[in-house]
Amino acid sequence: MASVTLTVNxxxxxxxxxxxxLLVEFLRxxxxxxxxxxxxxxxxxxxCTVHVNGEAMKSCTLLAVAVDGATITTIExxxxxxxxxxxxxxxxxxHGLQCGFCTPGMIMSAVDMVxxxxxxxxxxxxxxxxxxxxCRCTGYHNIVKAIHYGAxxxxxxxxxxx
Amino acid sequence: MSESxxxxxxxxxxxxxFITGKGQYTDxxxxxxxxxxxxxxxxxxxxxxxxxxxxxxxAMPGVVDIFTGDDLAADKIGGLICGWMIHSKDGSxxxxxxxxxxxxxxxxxxxxHVAVVIAETQAQARDAIEKIVVDYKVLSPLVSMADAVxxxxxxxxxxxPDNTVYNWHLGDEAATQAAFAKAAHVTKLxxxxxxxxxxxxxxxxxxxxxxxxxxxxxxxxxxxxxxxARLVLSAFIGIAPEHKLRVIAPDVGGGFGSKIFIYAEExxxxxxxxxxxxxxxxxxxxxxxxxxxxxxxxHVTHAEMALDASGKILGLRVKTQANLGAYLSTFSSCVPTYxxxxxLSGQYDIPAIYVEVDGVYTNTAxxxxxxxxxxxxATFVIERMVEVAARELKQDPAEFRRKNFVRxxxxxxxxxxxxDAGDYDASMTKALEMADYAxxxxxxxxxxxxxxxxxxxxxxxxxxxxxxxxxxVGSLGAGVGLWESAEVRVNPIGTVExxxxxxxxxxxxxxxxxxxxxxxxxxxxxxxxxxxxxxDKVQMGMGTYGSRSGAVGMSAISKALDKIEAKAKxxxxxxLEASPDDIEFKDGKFSVRGTDKEIDFxxxxxxxxxxxxxxxxxxxxxxxxxxxWDPTNFTFPAGxxxxxxxxxxxxxxxxxxxxxxVDDFGNVINPMIVEGQVHGGIAQGVGQAxxxxxxxxxxxxxxxxxxxxxxxxxxxxxxxxDVGMTQTACPSNPLGxxxxxxAGAIAAPPAVMNAITDAIGHEGIAMPATPLAVWRAVQKAxxxxxxx
Numbered sequence: 001m002a003s004v005t006l007t008v009n010x011x012x013x014x015x016x017x018x019x020x021x022l023l024v025e026f027l028r029x030x031x032x033x034x035x036x037x038x039x040x041x042x043x044x045x046x047x048c049t050v051h052v053n054g055e056a057m058k059s060c061t062l063l064a065v066a067v068d069g070a071t072i073t074t075i076e077x078x079x080x081x082x083x084x085x086x087x088x089x090x091x092x093x094x095h096g097l098q099c100g101f102c103t104p105g106m107i108m109s110a111v112d113m114v115x116x117x118x119x120x121x122x123x124x125x126x127x128x129x130x131x132x133x134x135c136r137c138t139g140y141h142n143i144v145k146a147i148h149y150g151a152x153x154x155x156x157x158x159x160x161x162x
Numbered sequence: 163m164s165e166s167x168x169x170x171x172x173x174x175x176x177x178x179x180f181i182t183g184k185g186q187y188t189d190x191x192x193x194x195x196x197x198x199x200x201x202x203x204x205x206x207x208x209x210x211x212x213x214x215x216x217x218x219x220x221a222m223p224g225v226v227d228i229f230t231g232d233d234l235a236a237d238k239i240g241g242l243i244c245g246w247m248i249h250s251k252d253g254s255x256x257x258x259x260x261x262x263x264x265x266x267x268x269x270x271x272x273x274x275h276v277a278v279v280i281a282e283t284q285a286q287a288r289d290a291i292e293k294i295v296v297d298y299k300v301l302s303p304l305v306s307m308a309d310a311v312x313x314x315x316x317x318x319x320x321x322x323p324d325n326t327v328y329n330w331h332l333g334d335e336a337a338t339q340a341a342f343a344k345a346a347h348v349t350k351l352x353x354x355x356x357x358x359x360x361x362x363x364x365x366x367x368x369x370x371x372x373x374x375x376x377x378x379x380x381x382x383x384x385x386x387x388x389x390x391a392r393l394v395l396s397a398f399i400g401i402a403p404e405h406k407l408r409v410i411a412p413d414v415g416g417g418f419g420s421k422i423f424i425y426a427e428e429x430x431x432x433x434x435x436x437x438x439x440x441x442x443x444x445x446x447x448x449x450x451x452x453x454x455x456x457x458x459x460x461h462v463t464h465a466e467m468a469l470d471a472s473g474k475i476l477g478l479r480v481k482t483q484a485n486l487g488a489y490l491s492t493f494s495s496c497v498p499t500y501x502x503x504x505x506l507s508g509q510y511d512i513p514a515i516y517v518e519v520d521g522v523y524t525n526t527a528x529x530x531x532x533x534x535x536x537x538x539x540a541t542f543v544i545e546r547m548v549e550v551a552a553r554e555l556k557q558d559p560a561e562f563r564r565k566n567f568v569r570x571x572x573x574x575x576x577x578x579x580x581x582d583a584g585d586y587d588a589s590m591t592k593a594l595e596m597a598d599y600a601x602x603x604x605x606x607x608x609x610x611x612x613x614x615x616x617x618x619x620x621x622x623x624x625x626x627x628x629x630x631x632x633x634x635v636g637s638l639g640a641g642v643g644l645w646e647s648a649e650v651r652v653n654p655i656g657t658v659e660x661x662x663x664x665x666x667x668x669x670x671x672x673x674x675x676x677x678x679x680x681x682x683x684x685x686x687x688x689x690x691x692x693x694x695x696x697x698d699k700v701q702m703g704m705g706t707y708g709s710r711s712g713a714v715g716m717s718a719i720s721k722a723l724d725k726i727e728a729k730a731k732x733x734x735x736x737x738l739e740a741s742p743d744d745i746e747f748k749d750g751k752f753s754v755r756g757t758d759k760e761i762d763f764x765x766x767x768x769x770x771x772x773x774x775x776x777x778x779x780x781x782x783x784x785x786x787x788x789x790x791w792d793p794t795n796f797t798f799p800a801g802x803x804x805x806x807x808x809x810x811x812x813x814x815x816x817x818x819x820x821x822x823x824v825d826d827f828g829n830v831i832n833p834m835i836v837e838g839q840v841h842g843g844i845a846q847g848v849g850q851a852x853x854x855x856x857x858x859x860x861x862x863x864x865x866x867x868x869x870x871x872x873x874x875x876x877x878x879x880x881x882x883x884d885v886g887m888t889q890t891a892c893p894s895n896p897l898g899x900x901x902x903x904x905a906g907a908i909a910a911p912p913a914v915m916n917a918i919t920d921a922i923g924h925e926g927i928a929m930p931a932t933p934l935a936v937w938r939a940v941q942k943a944x945x946x947x948x949x950x
Contacts, residue, residue, distance in 0.1 A: 020285060034190040035183015037415075039363045040448040044869035047363060075183035084181065092177040095834050098842065099668030100180025101363040101415025107181065123882065130877035134869070136363050136416050137668045139841030139906070140877040 004064045008033065009077030017064055024048045024059035027074060035075040035104045039134070046133030049105035049112075050074050056112030058132070075104035078111070086157050087111050090150030091143075098137035109133050110147045111154075119155030121148055167681030168897075171834040175687070176672040185413040188367040191382045193441035196369065197226045199431055200287035201444070202277040202294050203453060204269035207303035207525035207862020208316065211267055211296060214277060219293040224286030227438050228294070229430070230277045231264035239263065239433055240399045242424060244490035245641040248328050248499050248521070256328040256521070259319025261489040263399075263426040269298070270318055270488035271525050272862055273453025275426045280438055284445070303525040303862035307462060307483045310524045318488060318523040327486055327495065327521035332503040333577055338516035341477025345468035349551040355539045356929045357460035357485065357856040358849075359872060360532045362667075364415020365446035366425065366455065370432035374439065378406045381432040385411040386421045386665055387705020390642070392697050394424045394492070401432055411695040414667035418846070419531040420455045421667070422707050423492040452867040457856055458532025460485035461498060461539050467547045473555050475566050477514040480506055480543060484529075486521045491530035495521065500578075500638050501536030501626075507575035508544035509586045509622045509800055510566040515576045525862045531707065533846055533907040537625040545621045545912035550925060559916070560594060563622050579626055581798050583890045589824045590622065593802035596886055597822040602806070615809040615940070616819070617921025620802065621913035627901045628713030628797030628894070645792035646710065647703050648718035650679075650726050652785035654771040656764025657689045663703010664715035665694050669903065670835045671711060677831055678716055678897070682723045683763055684750020701788075709901030712831060713797050717895040721789035729785060730766050736776040737761055737769050795894040799905050801825035803844070805913035809921050814937030816852060816918065818881045823909070825885070828892035828900035836902045837885050843906020844883055849875040850907075851914035855930045873930075 004021075005014040008031060015030045027033045027050070038060055039047035048060040051073040078085040087110050090096070097103040113121065113129045121129075126144045135143060166172050179185050216228050242261040249255055260266070265276050277294055281287035304310040304318060310325040318325050342348065369382040379402050385391045388411040396404045414421060431442045446455075461484050468477040484498030503517040534541075552562035567586040574580045594600075602618050609616035629635075632643030649661040658679055664671055676690040693699050706715070727747055734752035735742040738759045745752050753760035761769075766785075769775055773783035804822040809815070823840055830836050853873040857866045866872040891898035911929060918936065919925050927939040 018283075018285065028189075033183070034187075035185070037187070037364070038189070038445075038447075039365065040869050042448070042868045042870045044874075045363060045448075075181075079182055088181040091181050092173055095174070095838050097177060097180055098670070098838060099362070099364065099416040100177075100185050100413065101187065103180050104183045127877040127880075134363065134874050134876060136361055136418070136846070136874070137842045138838060139843070139845030139883065140880055141841040141882050142838060144877060144882070 002065045004068050006067065007071045009074060019065055021064045022060055023062040023064050023067055026064040027059060033074050033076050037101055037104060039101065044134060046105040046109060047102050049108040049133070051108060051112065056109050075108060078107065086153035087150035090153055091146045094142050094146040094149060096138065096143040096146030102133060102135045106133050106135065106143060110150060113147065114151045114154050119151045121151045164681060166687040167677055168831055170677065170832065172673055172677055172687065172832055174670050174673045175676060176670065187364055187413045187415055188369060188382050188384045189445050191369050191412065193369060193371055196441035196443045197280045197282060197438060198284040198287050199278050199280050199434065199442050199444040200284060200291050201275050201427065202279065202291050204272060204274040204276055206269060206298055206300050207272050207305065208301040208318070209269050209298040210301065211265060211269065211276065212299055213297045215295040218295065219279060219290045222286065222290035222293055224282035225290045226280045226282065226440070228277060228279050229264065229434060229437070231262050231266040234262065234264055234433065235266065237433070238400060242426065242429065243394060243398045243492065244495055245492055246496040247639040247641065248330055248495045250328045251331050256495055257319065257322035258490050259321050263429040271527050272864055273527060274488065278430050278434065280434060280442055305524060305526065305858045305860060305862050307485050307522045307524060310522050318525060322523055325523045327490065327523060329520050330499050331516070331518045333516040334514055335516045337514040338477045338479050341514040342468040342479070345476055346471040347469045347555060349467045349469065349547060349554055351465050351547055351550055351925070353463040353465060353543055353546060354928050355459045355461040355463070355542055356850060358458045358532060358854050359452050359856050360418045360420035360455060360458055361451065361874060362416030362418055362420060365448060365451045366421065366427065367445040368428035368431040369441055369443045370435035371441040372436040378408065379432050379435065380408045380410065381428060382410050382412060383428045384414050384421050386414065386417040386667060386707055388665065388695055388697055389663060389703045390705050391424050395429065395432065399429055409697045411665055417667045418533040419458065419535060419707055422705065423456050423530055448869065449867050452872065453864060454527060456491045456530035457487065457527045458529065459539060460529050463543055465543050465547055467551055469551060469555070473557050473562055473565055475510055475512050478506060478512050480517045482519045484519055484521050485524055485526065487524060487526045487528035489528045491528040494528060494530040496640065497531050497536045498539065502540050504578040505537050505540035505624065505626060506544055507577055507579070508541070509568060509624050511568045511573070512576065517577065526858050533843065534904045535708065537904065538847070538908045538911060541621065541623045541625070541908050542912045545623065546915060549620065549916040559620050560590060560599065563620065564590060579796065582795060582893050584798060584800050584826065585888065585890050586622065586800060588888045589800065589802045589826055592886055592888055593804050593822050593824040596824065596884055597804040597806065597820065599804070609808050615811055615921040616806070617809070617917040618804065618806045619913045619916025619920055620804055621909045621916065622802045623909040624798055624800035625905060625908050626796035626798060627709035627904060628793055629708030629710045630796055631793050642704065643792065644704055645790050646714040646718045647701065647788065647790045648722045649701070649788040650719065650722040650786065652726060652767045654768050656685060656767040658683065658685065659691045659693055660719055661693045661700040662715055662719065663700055663705065664711040665706045667706065669706065669711060670832065674831045674835055675716060675719060678719060679723065685763055709903040712899040713892065713895050713901045714791055714793055716897055716899060718789050718791035720896045721791050722787045725787035725789060726785060729787065730770070732781055733770045733776070734761055734766050736781065737766070793894055797828065797892050797894060797900040799825060799827050799900040799902060801905065801909065803909040803913045805917040807917045807921065809918065809936055809940065811940045814933035814940065816931065816936055818848065821881050821883045823883060823885045824888060825902065825905055826888045826890055826900070827902045828889060829898035830887065839902045840885050840906045841883050843904060844910045845875050845880055846907045847910020848880060848914055851911045851929050851931060853879065853930050853932065
């Protein structure tokens with residue numbers, strides 16, 4: 001067993017875990033944050049995307065022990081109480097989700113995209129940057145729209161990526 | 163149209179939980195004391211099981227128990243079923259081999275279920291799996307259909323000595339022969355419809371639980387149809403009588419057909435919960451999903467079309483071999499027969515059609531319905547054929563199609579379907595305009611200047627959905643009815659709950675169904691709750707697939723709302739002291755005709771429950787009605803998709819430049835949601851055409867069993883879509899809805915392949931048209947291209 005301490009969505013948590021425990025398993029099973037999903041076993045699909053020390057990473061491909069001490073933001077940590085993060089609101093406004101399974105990962109990737117590429121994201125950039133996120137329901141058309149307008153809204157709201 | 167009623171682009175009510183990570187998918191369900199199941203799967207495509215040694219595995223840390231097929235048999239647990247009987251040409255019933263949930267003496271595909279380990283943690287179960295020793299006698303695997311039907315081939319199921327499930331046919335052979343005899347021109351094409359893996363983003367999962375105090379089972383399962391799961395698990399598999407088996411399909415992350423079927427894993431989990439006295443949870447990983455989720459498509463077809471000198475289609479004959487995989491999955495038998503052949507007339511007036519379909523067993527994963535289920539296969543055949551015929555006759559592909567369109571409705575095709583309403587010219591005209599077809603020549607020239615090959619391809623699809631009239635499908639072999647149910651519960655202060663047998667796994671029913679109720683009853687949409695997915699709450703339903711939730715599910719709600727309105731008028735009559743015949747209901751208010759006496763819906767609801775204004779013998783208290791809607795016909799969405807793409811001949815890379823879709827879905831409840839369905843369907847169709855393909859090697863190993871090897875469409879692979887609609891109301895349901903869920907996946911593949919073959923100048927390319935395939939095909943054409 002290994003002891004892992006993380007700051008998740010602003011709260012410090014410590015758990016003793018099997019060293020094989022992936023970060024996504026730590027989140028889903030050890031601290032019951034089930035918004036981060038597992039969609040594949042080869043790091044392609046992006047459903048597991050969270051922010052580790054401010055950067056988007058795939059939590060299915062990180063051992064919890066490897067990020068001991070890190071600051072983690074999951075989808076559950078984006079909204080401020082009842083107030084949705086502008087990127088979350090944009091996904092709803094532009095029908096950027098259907099079954100919702102890829103959505104947490106999409107939103108976390110999108111917020112990170114803004115951090116790296118700014119608030120004025122065009123179609124081509126968004127589509128390229130989404131290479132690590134797979135959706136089977138939407139055909140991406142509305143996800144691209146949502147991210148474009150979400151990025152714009154983040155700029156207007158002065159919302160930093162974290 | 164109100165801002166939350168029929169036709170409005172209402173934002174989805176269900177989104178909040180999904181965008182905040184508060185969805186409740188089956189893997190998010192955790193029961194106190196649960197143990198974890200991992201399945202031992204066959205590494206061989208075809209083998210006899212001589213022995214299974216469990217001792218070393220049982221000794222592993224954390225193991226609770228291990229079960230094999232013998233344990234299920236000892237408890238008289240039945241096998242997995244196929245619920246649609248198909249008869250061969252000679253009248254004999256299809257050859258359905260037994261499909262035990264855990265193997266009985268034989269394994270028939272890589273991934274087939276051999277044993278289950280139940281342990282304290284999933285990791286411990288995985289460790290223990292590796293200690294099970296199975297002695298296999300490996301048999302020759304039959305991977306291709308051609309090998310499976312060769313004489314002398316090993317037999318996969320004893321009941322089918324030639325590995326053929328059925329030899330089925332439809333249509334008039336003699337009339338078709340006669341049509342070909344007088345044809346001025348015959349177009350011929352060999353077509354492969356590539357095998358696909360549906361891949362919803364949520365892998366399958368199940369949590370089974372047993373309450374020994376009450377003798378009741380509970381099963382959480384990633385299902386598109388929890389009541390069908392309960393019916394099958396109860397009546398055929400024998401887990402428990404229905405009233406002792408609760409099935410819950412909570413939030414489900416996509417299905418596309420693959421989550422219709424009743425699989426081994428949930429069967430074993432719910433049964434095992436009683437055996438081990440603890441909840442049992444199983445979650446598929448993605449490789450397991452590739453190996454054992456039902457696959458889709460996989461047809462090999464030879465098609466011929468007879469034409470007169472002017473280009474009018476005289477007849478069509480089609481011979482198809484359909485790969486059904488190693489076992490017959492729940493609906494598998496009907497997909498390449500009754501969901502395929504009856505659509506081969508397309509949008510065209512074809513006087514004579516004859517179709518032969520052989521269903522074949524192979525040592526591959528079972529094949530069953532995947533978005534479109536038979537209709538993409540049919541549309542691919544007819545839309546490639548008409549495009550090739552037009553080219554051979556040197557006619558414009560749009561004009562050639564128009565010349566052959568059905569124009570009089572109702573139109574009885576030679577293959578069962580009677581098209582009730584449509585206007586195919588309208589879709590074509592609108593699509594041509596939206597796609598700026600007039601200037602394609604200019605755009606092709608501009609591409610050529612850059613050394614690129616531009617192509618344009620049409621797909622004028624029609625499909626049959628809104629599945630389905632029960633008696634009709636019963637007469638064709640279905641074991642179930644395909645009606646839908648709805649219960650409308652009006653609460654005393656006027657909020658409403660709709661209990662629907664439909665299931666939403668991405669389709670937005672919590673919003674669209676509420677739009678209907680809000681408009682009909684004149685109440686705010688926030689006062690309407692849509693309840694689905696739990697057999698303890700909703701009495702019975704047939705689930706969501708076959709683009710049926712609008713046409714059939716909402717029609718049931720509409721019928722129940724009719725009954726609510728009728729009863730509410732009676733209550734209003736007592737309150738307003740008037741005859742119900744003099745009561746009008748509009749915009750949420752009941753009023754006495756010709757007076758200003760009125761009462762709103764909420765007040766009528768309260769009066770219905772307090773029952774102060776009427777005598778309980780002349781009118782029962784309460785305001786709650788249910789209805790079952792059985793459609794009178796299939797519905798027939800139709801439209802035209804136009805794909806325009808550019809190929810770089812140096813690399814074979816295809817870039818879709820523009821996608822135009824004009825669909826006739828009849829009446830549309832929420833255009834935003836309908837467009838989303840079209841987008842998603844197109845993406846899957848483009849995936850089939852350009853990227854996807856499940857490949858087995860000669861030994862029966864699935865070599866495309868992860869996202870490393872199976873190319874899923876990503877945002878960068880796809881264009882934005884220009885989606886328009888035309889509308890002819892559907893006459894066969896009260897809401898005039900045709901349904902839209904599968905149309906994109908049906909329409910898209912031939913549009914893409916017609917565009918690619920247009921660009922490269924010949925027909926010699928198959929799906930998926932990967933860069934390598936396109937590059938090779940371009941080389942074939944190169945001498946001709948160089949000369950132009």
